[in-house]
Amino acid sequence: MLRELLMFLAYFMCYIQFAVSAQKSEGKPDNDGAKSSGRKILVFGGNGFIGSETVRRLLDKGDEITIVNRGNWYFDSSQRIKPFVKAHFLCDRDKLLKVDCEELLTSGYYDAVIDFSSYNARQLKQVVDILHGRVGVYIYISTDSIYEVCEKNHSGPSTEEDAVRPKSPKKRLELKREEKYAHDKLACEEVLEQESKSGGFPYVALRLPDVIGPRDSSLRFWTYHLWIRIHKAIEYPVHMPSGVSDVKFSLIHVEDAAKAIEKVLDVGPAAHNQAINLAFSEHFTLKKLLRDIADELRVDELEFLSDDDSTWYSYPTVTKGPLNINKAKIILGWEPMTWESALDSLSSFLEGAMTEGKFVKEREMLLADFFESIVPEEHYPTALKKLIEIYGNDVMEGIALDIGFDTAPEIEGPTDVQNSGTAHDQMSAETLSEAQAAERSDGEYVEEVVMEVDSDNEASASIPDLERKKKEKHIDEL
Numbered sequence: 312m313l314r315e316l317l318m319f320l321a322y323f324m325c326y327i328q329f330a331v332s333a334q335k336s337e338g339k340p341d342n343d344g345a346k347s348s349g350r351k352i353l354v355f356g357g358n359g360f361i362g363s364e365t366v367r368r369l370l371d372k373g374d375e376i377t378i379v380n381r382g383n384w385y386f387d388s389s390q391r392i393k394p395f396v397k398a399h400f401l402c403d404r405d406k407l408l409k410v411d412c413e414e415l416l417t418s419g420y421y422d423a424v425i426d427f428s429s430y431n432a433r434q435l436k437q438v439v440d441i442l443h444g445r446v447g448v449y450i451y452i453s454t455d456s457i458y459e460v461c462e463k464n465h466s467g468p469s470t471e472e473d474a475v476r477p478k479s480p481k482k483r484l485e486l487k488r489e490e491k492y493a494h495d496k497l498a499c500e501e502v503l504e505q506e507s508k509s510g511g512f513p514y515v516a517l518r519l520p521d522v523i524g525p526r527d528s529s530l531r532f533w534t535y536h537l538w539i540r541i542h543k544a545i546e547y548p549v550h551m552p553s554g555v556s557d558v559k560f561s562l563i564h565v566e567d568a569a570k571a572i573e574k575v576l577d578v579g580p581a582a583h584n585q586a587i588n589l590a591f592s593e594h595f596t597l598k599k600l601l602r603d604i605a606d607e608l609r610v611d612e613l614e615f616l617s618d619d620d621s622t623w624y625s626y627p628t629v630t631k632g633p634l635n636i637n638k639a640k641i642i643l644g645w646e647p648m649t650w651e652s653a654l655d656s657l658s659s660f661l662e663g664a665m666t667e668g669k670f671v672k673e674r675e676m677l678l679a680d681f682f683e684s685i686v687p688e689e690h691y692p693t694a695l696k697k698l699i700e701i702y703g704n705d706v707m708e709g710i711a712l713d714i715g716f717d718t719a720p721e722i723e724g725p726t727d728v729q730n731s732g733t734a735h736d737q738m739s740a741e742t743l744s745e746a747q748a749a750e751r752s753d754g755e756y757v758e759e760v761v762m763e764v765d766s767d768n769e770a771s772a773s774i775p776d777l778e779r780k781k782k783e784k785h786i787d788e789l
Contacts, residue, residue, distance in 0.1 A: 349373050349374065349375065350369075350374045350375065350422040350423060350576070351374075351375045351377075351419075351420070351422050352369060352374050352375065352376050352377070352422060352423045352424070353377050353418070353421040353424045353425070353442075353446075354366055354376055354377065354378045354379065354424075354425045354426075354427070355379045355404070355424070355425070355426045355427060355428045355429065355438070356379075356380055356425075356426070356428040357376070357378035357379075357380060357392065357396070358380050358382075358383060358385060358388050358392065359383075359427065359528060360385065360522065360524070360526055360528055360529070360565060361427055361452065361519075361522055361565055361569070362378075362427040362428075363385070363386075363388040363391060363392050363526065364524070364526070364568070364569045365425065365568070365573075366378065366392050366396070367391055367392060367569075368569050368570075369573070370392075370395050372573075375397045376395075376396045377396065377397050377398040377399070377400065377418065377421075378396050378398075378399050378400070379402050379412065379415070380399075380401070380402070380428065381401065381402070381403055382399075382401045385526065385528045385673075386525075386528065386670065386673055387526070387670070390669075398414070400412055400414045400418075402415070404428055404429065404430075404434045404437075405434070407437070408437045408438065408441060409441065415441050416441060420446075420447075421442070421445060421446050422447040422448075423446070423447055423448050423449075423450060423576055424438075424446050424448075424449045424450065425450045425452070425572060426449065426450065426451050426452060427452045429451065429499050430492070430495055430496065430499075431495040431498065431499065432495065432498040432501070432502050434499075435451075435499045435502045435503070436502055439502060439506050439511070442512075443506075443512075444511075444512075446512040447512065447513075448512065448513050448514065448575075448576075448583060449503055449506075449512055449513070449514040449515075450514070450515050450517065450572060450575055450576075451500065451503055451514060451515070451517070452517055452519060452568075453496050453497075453499070453500055453516045453517060453518045453519070453586065454492075454496050454518060454520075455469065455518050455519065455561060455590075455629055455631075455634055456490065456492055456493035456496060456628065456629055457474055457496050457497040457500065457518065458473055458474060458629065458631040459486070459490045459493040459630065459631055460476060460483075460486040460487065460493045460494050460497060461473055461474050461475050461476055461477075461631075462475055462476070462477045463631055466632070467632070467635070468561075468594070468632060468633045468634055468635040469588070469631055469632060469634050469635060470637075470638075471585070471587065471588055471638055473631075474497065474500075474586060476497070500516045500586060503516065504584075507583075507584050513580070513583035513584050514583070514584060515575050515582055515583060515585065515586075516586040517568070517571060517572065517575070517586075517587055517589055518586055518587065518588045518589065518634070519563055519568055519589050519590075520561035520563055520590050520629070520633075520634060521560075521561075521562055521563075521626060521627075521628055522562070522563050522565050522568055523562055523563070523564060523565070523653070523657060524564050524566060524653075525565070525657065525660040525661075525664075527565070528673070530673070530677050530680070531626070532625075532657070533661050533664075533677055534625070534677065534681060534685075535549070535600075535601065536604060536608070536658065536661050537661075537665075537681060538681070538685055539601065539604050539608060539610055539613065540608055540610065540701065541694060541697045541698070541701070542613075542614060543610075543614065544690075544693055544694065544696075544697040545685075545686050545687065545690040545693055545694050545697070546687070546690060546693075547685060547686065547687055547690065548614040548615045548616040549601055549613065549614065549616070550615065550616050550623055550624060551597055551598060551616065551617050551624070552597075552618070552619045552623075552624055553617040553619055554619045555597055555624055555627060556596060556597050556598045556617065557596050557597075557598060558596060558597070559594050559595065559596055559632050559633050560595055560626065560627035560628075560629055560632065560633055561590035561591065561595065561634045562591055562595055562626075563590045563647065564591070564647065564648055564653045564657075566648070567589065567591075567645075567648055568589060570645065571587075571589050571639060571643060571645050574644065574645050575587075575643065578642065578643055578644075581642060582642055582643060587638050587639050587643065588636050588638060589636060589645075589647075590633065590634040590636050590647065591647050591648075591649075591650050591653070592647055592649075592650075593649075593650040594633040595626070595627075595633070597626055600626060601613060601615065603650070604654070604658070607654050607658045608658065665702045665706050666702050666703065666706055668705075668708070668709070671710065674706075675709070675710045675711065675712075678710060678712060682694065682712060
């Protein structure tokens with residue numbers, strides 16, 4: 312209790328410092344009353360899930376953005392981001408940046424650097440060396456995985472102070488081998504801490520749990536969403552391994568992550584030289600997550616398979632529990648959206664993305680993996696039929712699924728077509744003649760899709776490789 316009280320007082324004093332500095336800050340309001348910042352910001356990444364959301368928000372505030380990445384674009388970031396940035400440096404973080412990214416050497420001073428794509432100390436040390444003396448604040452996107460390589464001595468939500476490595480070198484090495492991703496991300500934080508202590512630029516490390524939201528290139532949440540949507544039709548229950556079904560963990564919405572980064576930039580020195588946890592206020596288990604998705608989609612009596620030996624899962628990706636976010640609320644004045652509103656908006660986005668033309672590439676990737684890893688081979692025709700029943704013909708427009716039927720099965724047309732532009736509401740009833748016409752048209756379309764599949768390819772087994780039981784934590788942007 313005393314420890315929590317002291318932590319609260321420390322955070323409160325930082326908040327007072329922020330409030331005083333905010334009153335002294337200058338800035339001209341734009342047409343909407345918000346301050347137009349016009350800051351010069353360097354972003355490593357900026358083309359992926361979290362980065363594109365952040366960059367879009369900063370561009371809207373009038374900031375001058377330079378992005379550094381390999382040139383890959385995900386979802387519609389080539390339209391939302393690429394045309395509007397000040398500069399785009401094509402660089403590979405795994406190469407020597409002084410040679411591969413010469414533009415960084417002469418690009419001048421930056422009010423802030425936001426780093427989404429450093430995954431080991433070597434990558435970050437290169438940047439620190441190149442940008443030494445040229446940065447106002449360095450914002451590093453870290454992860455809740457770092458607590459996996461630390462000695463947490465309580466069972467409650469992880470606080471920032473729990474990030475202490477074991478004193479035993481043997482134990483450190485053991486954890487490094489078991490959790491390399493976590494070890495490397497914490498090592499990146501340690502590089503920035505050392506830079507600050509040696510008189511270099513200040514830093515802020517934002518520790519994020521798994522991030523959900525629109526345009527998630529990992530497709531993990533979307534996969535669960537679709538699986539729950541049609542699991543009864545394909546007669547394949549959703550996997551919920553009993554060993555992890557009740558393990559508590561945190562999540563965060565991508566918009567909340569981007570807003571927190573904005574808050575760090577606005578707060579200034581009161582937030583510097585420390586790590587800050589971010590997450591929903593609500594805590595999750597896999598069981599709660601899947602059932603909440605089912606409720607949102609109005610799927611009654613979710614069926615699941617709980618055998619640990621034949622199931623896999625995407626959440627949770629950590630074992631040390633959820634995050635305590637009091638520090639973010641006090642120092643940054645940041646509040647996450649509610650889980651209810653986040654789930655509703657995300658489900659609506661995913662339902663729309665099943666038919667939108669601009670997401671055809673991502674939809675094809677989703678469906679290809681879905682048929683390979685989840686749908687039993689004997690239920691391929693049923694799955695195709697169900698998809699068209701729910702979303703209409705547009706769901707397969709431009710999609711080439713190489714799933715290997717030997718013959719074209721006979722498939723009856725759909726009888727209950729849903730409006731693909733609305734997430735959960737049923738389509739208004741059609742006249743009998745319209746329904747019959749749609750049934751004939753869609754039935755022919757399903758048969759055509761099936762016949763176009765290459766019959767020489769063998770279908771994958773219906774149960775995924777067990778090595779995929781725990782999918783890797785999302786690596787956002789490279």
